[in-house]
Amino acid sequence: LDNQKMKTFEEMESAVRSYSRGWPTIFEKAKGYKLWDIDGKEYIDFFAGAGALSYGHNDDVMQEKLIEYIKNDGVIHSLDMGTTPRKEFLESFKEIILTPRKLDYKIMFPGPTGTNTVESALKIARKVTGRDTVISFTNAFHGMTIGSLSVTGNSFKRQGAGVPLHHSVAMPFDDYVEDYDSIAYLERFLEDSGSGVALPAAIILETVQGEGGINAARMEWLKRVEEVCRKWDILLIVDDVQAGCGRTGTFFSFEPAGINPDIVCLSKSIGGIGLPMAITLIKPEYDQWGPGEHNGTFRGNNMAFIAATEALNRWKTDEFGKEIMKKADILRDAIESLIEAYPALNGEARGRGLMQGIAVHKDDLANEICAAAFKRGLIVETSGPKDEVVKFLPPLTIEEAGLKDGLAILEESIKEVLA
Numbered sequence: 001l002d003n004q005k006m007k008t009f010e011e012m013e014s015a016v017r018s019y020s021r022g023w024p025t026i027f028e029k030a031k032g033y034k035l036w037d038i039d040g041k042e043y044i045d046f047f048a049g050a051g052a053l054s055y056g057h058n059d060d061v062m063q064e065k066l067i068e069y070i071k072n073d074g075v076i077h078s079l080d081m082g083t084t085p086r087k088e089f090l091e092s093f094k095e096i097i098l099t100p101r102k103l104d105y106k107i108m109f110p111g112p113t114g115t116n117t118v119e120s121a122l123k124i125a126r127k128v129t130g131r132d133t134v135i136s137f138t139n140a141f142h143g144m145t146i147g148s149l150s151v152t153g154n155s156f157k158r159q160g161a162g163v164p165l166h167h168s169v170a171m172p173f174d175d176y177v178e179d180y181d182s183i184a185y186l187e188r189f190l191e192d193s194g195s196g197v198a199l200p201a202a203i204i205l206e207t208v209q210g211e212g213g214i215n216a217a218r219m220e221w222l223k224r225v226e227e228v229c230r231k232w233d234i235l236l237i238v239d240d241v242q243a244g245c246g247r248t249g250t251f252f253s254f255e256p257a258g259i260n261p262d263i264v265c266l267s268k269s270i271g272g273i274g275l276p277m278a279i280t281l282i283k284p285e286y287d288q289w290g291p292g293e294h295n296g297t298f299r300g301n302n303m304a305f306i307a308a309t310e311a312l313n314r315w316k317t318d319e320f321g322k323e324i325m326k327k328a329d330i331l332r333d334a335i336e337s338l339i340e341a342y343p344a345l346n347g348e349a350r351g352r353g354l355m356q357g358i359a360v361h362k363d364d365l366a367n368e369i370c371a372a373a374f375k376r377g378l379i380v381e382t383s384g385p386k387d388e389v390v391k392f393l394p395p396l397t398i399e400e401a402g403l404k405d406g407l408a409i410l411e412e413s414i415k416e417v418l419a
């Protein structure tokens with residue numbers, strides 16, 4: 001980076017508490033799976049707005065619909081008022097997503113972010129059960145507010161609260177310790193709950209832990225968690241903020257497990273084009289809030305509804321899911337080849353769908369790979385408790401050629417770092 005550009009970047013960033021120092025440039029334009037900075041340098045995007053840009057940057061159809069709506073003086077912000085975009089979104093979600101999957105949920109607007117949907121889920125679970133504790137899992141990530149942080153299994157992030165966080169018990173996630181039956185442990189804990197910790201209101205989980213290091217739970221494990229919930233009358237909350245909306249190849253990440261969570265949290269890509277939006281799906285019997293018991297100003301963003309409805313249209317047939325899985329196989333094969341070709345990585349392939357990663361088990365190596373990739377024009381992030389995983393979250397719409405180009409840059413970056 002030339003000095004002038006670096007100086008501009010440093011000046012800009014000195015005004016904020018930021019973590020953008022990993023991407024020391026100023027971006028100007030973005031389309032599909034690519035971004036360009038102010039010097040016209042091109043970047044391939046394997047980060048996709050932390051999963052909020054599954055349909056890529058500036059999707060043509062979404063963009064056109066938004067421009068038309070603004071030009072026609074459409075209502076932009078309307079809180080809980082009825083509007084055409086809100087009606088169309090609700091109808092489409094029911095028709096395209098819920099009905100074909102035989103799922104019966106009420107759709108709630110909890111606020112614009114992933115954290116908002118998690119907070120609402122925790123609140124509902126406590127309200128309907130009258131219980132306090134929530135069970136979460138090691139390395140889980142559910143958000144940054146006091147409630148969502150209390151179920152986040154990352155000690156560094158938890159210390160941001162400054163005081164101990166209550167109401168949560170962390171259990172080992174699937175496979176956290178090899179050859180260890182975490183469900184038996186969970187059941188034993190619940191059987192002994194009389195000895196100290198009261199029966200929980202809910203169990204909250206991600207089917208693939210994103211921030212926690214791309215840890216994918218097995219389908220049998222998810223089924224067993226659901227059985228435990230039914231046996232003990234505990235609500236099952238699936239936080240599908242990152243793994244949902246098609247990221248793993250099916251609209252809901254839990255579909256292949258055949259489970260039926262009581263509450264589902266969606267955000268990130270539900271807004272289609274990157275506009276803030278979240279929804280909480282709740283089984284009708286748990287819709288127990290009276291008017292005004294859970295509200296908030298930014299819940300009726302019609303721009304987000306318009307892009308979101310267009311995004312749902314992509315799910316009218318099985319085609320989109322099939323395309324995702326085809327690209328997921330390309331990504332998995334490439335990851336496995338890299339691990340084999342570069343034993344010094346001591347790498348491990350993780351994840352499913354287009355939510356995958358390479359765990360590298362060596363201090364700072366993942367960060368070094370990401371920094372080298374950035375210089376070569378690939379945007380890729382790390383995850384995991386020690387930043388030990390190079391995490392791939394490309395737009396679901398990425399072309400195969402783009403995926404391969406990005407993977408070629410990744411290989412060059414690995415070579416450079418290991419040299």
Ligand code: PMP
Pocket residue numbers: 050113114115116118141142143144206210211239240241242243267268
């Ligand atoms: N849950 C999960 C699984 C997430 O990955 C995230 C964000 N990374 C959140 C909740 C919080 O979402 P937001 O950052 O929009 O508040």
